[in-house]
Amino acid sequence: MSASPTASPAGVSAREIDVAYGDDVVVHAASISLDAGTVTALIGPNGSGKSTLLRALARLHPPVAGDVTFADGAELRALSGRELARRITLLSQHRTAPGGVCVRELVEFGRHPHRSRWGGRDPEGHSAVARAMELTGLTALADRPVQALSGGQAQRVWLASCLAQDTALLLLDEPTNHLDLRYQVEVLDVLRDLADEHGVGVGVVLHDLDQAAAVADRLLLLESGRVTAHGAPRDVLTAENLTRAYGIRVDVDIDPADGRVHTRAVGRFNDTAVRAASA
Numbered sequence: 001m002s003a004s005p006t007a008s009p010a011g012v013s014a015r016e017i018d019v020a021y022g023d024d025v026v027v028h029a030a031s032i033s034l035d036a037g038t039v040t041a042l043i044g045p046n047g048s049g050k051s052t053l054l055r056a057l058a059r060l061h062p063p064v065a066g067d068v069t070f071a072d073g074a075e076l077r078a079l080s081g082r083e084l085a086r087r088i089t090l091l092s093q094h095r096t097a098p099g100g101v102c103v104r105e106l107v108e109f110g111r112h113p114h115r116s117r118w119g120g121r122d123p124e125g126h127s128a129v130a131r132a133m134e135l136t137g138l139t140a141l142a143d144r145p146v147q148a149l150s151g152g153q154a155q156r157v158w159l160a161s162c163l164a165q166d167t168a169l170l171l172l173d174e175p176t177n178h179l180d181l182r183y184q185v186e187v188l189d190v191l192r193d194l195a196d197e198h199g200v201g202v203g204v205v206l207h208d209l210d211q212a213a214a215v216a217d218r219l220l221l222l223e224s225g226r227v228t229a230h231g232a233p234r235d236v237l238t239a240e241n242l243t244r245a246y247g248i249r250v251d252v253d254i255d256p257a258d259g260r261v262h263t264r265a266v267g268r269f270n271d272t273a274v275r276a277a278s279a
């Protein structure tokens with residue numbers, strides 16, 4: 001990012017939190033720590049609670065039990081909205097752009113917590129916005145109406161708006177959705193660079209397990225609202241864990257050349273043994 005993240009020390013920990021919609025508790029006793037300079041990926045089947053847990057860290061769904069504390073001791077529930085927006089940014093899955101705004105204007109919205117109450121000075125703003133647009137490949141589209149963009153281009157604008165917010169903690173819910181292969185890789189590279197070069201603590205929901213293994217230092221596997229495994233990718237992405245979590249056979253290989261974890265879901269269509277048996 002253009003400037004080093006402006007918020008207080010990166011790092012947030014949730015301890016044993018329950019998160020509910022009405023009376024329905026959907027995340028149970030979940031613990032997660034996002035530390036400065038690390039990428040943590042949340043993985044798991046649809047409906048397992050990944051988005052809800054991520055949103056709880058940004059206080060969009062305040063936990064009904066347990067607590068969430070920042071590295072400097074501040075409690076999530078005690079912060080003003082503005083203080084919180086200077087510490088943590090969330091790229092959520094569902095967003096609607098206000099009508100009539102162009103790319104640069106939407107990215108500039110990300111600077112809102114850094115402006116004075118009456119919309120005044122933000123000395124870092126211009127360079128933060130320019131850098132966020134450059135990192136996401138949007139510079140040439142700066143004056144285009146957001147409503148005239150493709151799904152992938154719009155996704156990059158929302159990501160740029162989060163990057164412009166320039167917080168020490170960055171949460172992203174499926175940021176590679178709608179992106180072509182090149183931009184998927186570029187977005188994941190940006191996340192890795194933010195962690196490695198700027199000490200940002202990143203929490204990201206990903207469905208692609210190989211991408212999660214490649215970008216993350218730590219993985220958190222959720223099943224039915226509970227964290228059932230956490231740790232280094234090769235400890236979490238085991239055939240046993242994945243087969244249980246996803247309810248289909250999943251094979252796992254470790255590439256001897258680079259130590260990367262590769263997963264392969266074995267369905268009826270790509271399991272040659274099953275195909276031969278049923279032919």
Ligand SMILES: Nc1ncnc2c1ncn2[C@@H]1O[C@H](COP(=O)(O)OP(=O)(O)OP(=O)(O)O)[C@@H](O)[C@H]1O
Nearest residue numbers: 021024026044045046047048049050051052053222
């Ligand atoms: N607004 C809501 N009101 C009530 N229940 C909800 C709401 N949003 C999500 N849920 C429920 O909470 C549970 C967890 O949903 P969540 O979106 O966190 O899962 P997820 O792991 O992110 O899923 P996906 O991979 O499909 O995005 C699901 O049972 C879901 O139906």
